[in-house]
Amino acid sequence: MRKFLLLPLRLSIGWGISPKLIGFTAILMLVLLRLSIGWHFYTEGLTKHNQGNWTAAPFFANARGPLAEQYRQMVWDYDGRYRLNKSATMQVLAVYREQVATHFDFDKDQKRQAQANYAKAIDQFDWVMDENAADIEEFKLGIDRVKKFDTDAKERSLREGVDSLGGQRDTIRREWTGKARPALDQIDKIWDNYAVAQNAIASERQLAAKGKFPLRKPRTNRIDTSIVDGLLPYFDIAVGLCLLLGLFTPVAALAAGVFLFSVFLSQYPPETGTTSSNYQLIESMACFVLASTGAGRFAGLDYFLHLFVRKSEADEFDEDDDA
Known part of the structure; x- marks a missing residue:
């Protein structure tokens, strides 16, 4: 029963008992990658929030490719x-x-x-x-x-x-x-x-x-920029803080990766130069790496949550043995 109740927490910090054995250099690179992407999201969120009148309308309005019409309809x-x-x-x-x-x-x-x-x-x-x-x-x-x-x-x-x-x-x-x-x-x-x-x-x-x-x-649509403009700065800040602290890293990194991949799709096929969305594709792939490696358990708060999950599961196993 305890294992079932801990399932959401375990999914939020990484499923495996422990990450696969990797060298110190690889661990350091994962930590630096997590901090870099976290800082990027956090500062982007703060900038959008402090501007006050920031809007995603130009981004959606200039969408291209097979999903362009769906993105344009998200403009209020x-x-x-x-x-x-x-x-x-x-x-x-x-x-x-x-x-x-x-x-x-x-x-x-x-x-x-x-x-x-x-x-x-x-x-x-x-x-x-x-x-x-x-x-x-x-x-x-x-x-x-x-x-x-x-x-x-x-x-x-x-x-x-x-x-x-x-x-x-x-x-x-x-x-x-x-x-x-x-x-x-x-x-x-x-x-x-x-x-x-x-x-x-x-x-x-x-x-x-x-x-x-x-x-x-x-609202002129079920989801449009009248809603997105208010939520996105807080989304960026929340994701950034989670990655910086290494808290619920798989969830935060997965959310960031999906978001960035949607940015890439909105401008697909990508062009070179200032309008290119290739860098969003690259960063989304990096987020998926963080989500799949339990990167928050290296120099992050997920380490302590993971210890709590393992201890709870070990206690339940011992209780089952005693019974």
Whole structure:
């Protein structure tokens, strides 16, 4: 029974009774590899967290290869249908206005200011839509055209092996997204400024007691960057700390390896130069090595957890013998 209960812990620190015998140099290299990858993840996570406005959207939007469409759909409101919809925008901003008022317990005068901010944001939205009307209309008309071209180009590439179609498809997609980019950037700024203005209504006492209330984007897909952007910095930090401490190393290294391999697949086939994803492939393979060798048991906390598991299993074995 005790062995069954310890199964999750044993899987988390390495299954074998002990790692295969390897030399001191190999052990040292495993430790250095674990520390290097751990430091990389930890610093990447801190950088993303400290930036505040970091987003994975450009990475997903520029995905290529057979899984490109799946990655692009993970970009929040990738085709702009939500932000370019006035009714949807009005609903988001109105809901946020009520949430802020409830969060800070606004009085009547503050609620009037919140309503004024709401009206101003809608006027700004209307101005952006009017100023960019021609490009927005062309962008909307191109949505179905781009999807159809993607499908046709993929089929022709498979049937004829025409490599140039990939570049042609990317060019058309860049031109299409470029039509709406100025308007979408301006709308994003309206949302950001609106959140700042609504929080600015709160008094110093209200801010100190409640803290700022963020404007949360409504999800446009089951999993999109509105969720990923918030979780990924903490994922990187957690993985980095586990690898640095040698704690639950197989789990942390496996998670890191799968994540990095997904990065490689998003840009498959890889190119050379600054856009290459080959280094993510190499680092993911290194993570799989750490996961499979129980590397946290060398100069890591997994060593002590492993001793605990072995002692518990030995005690259970002795009890069975006595019985």
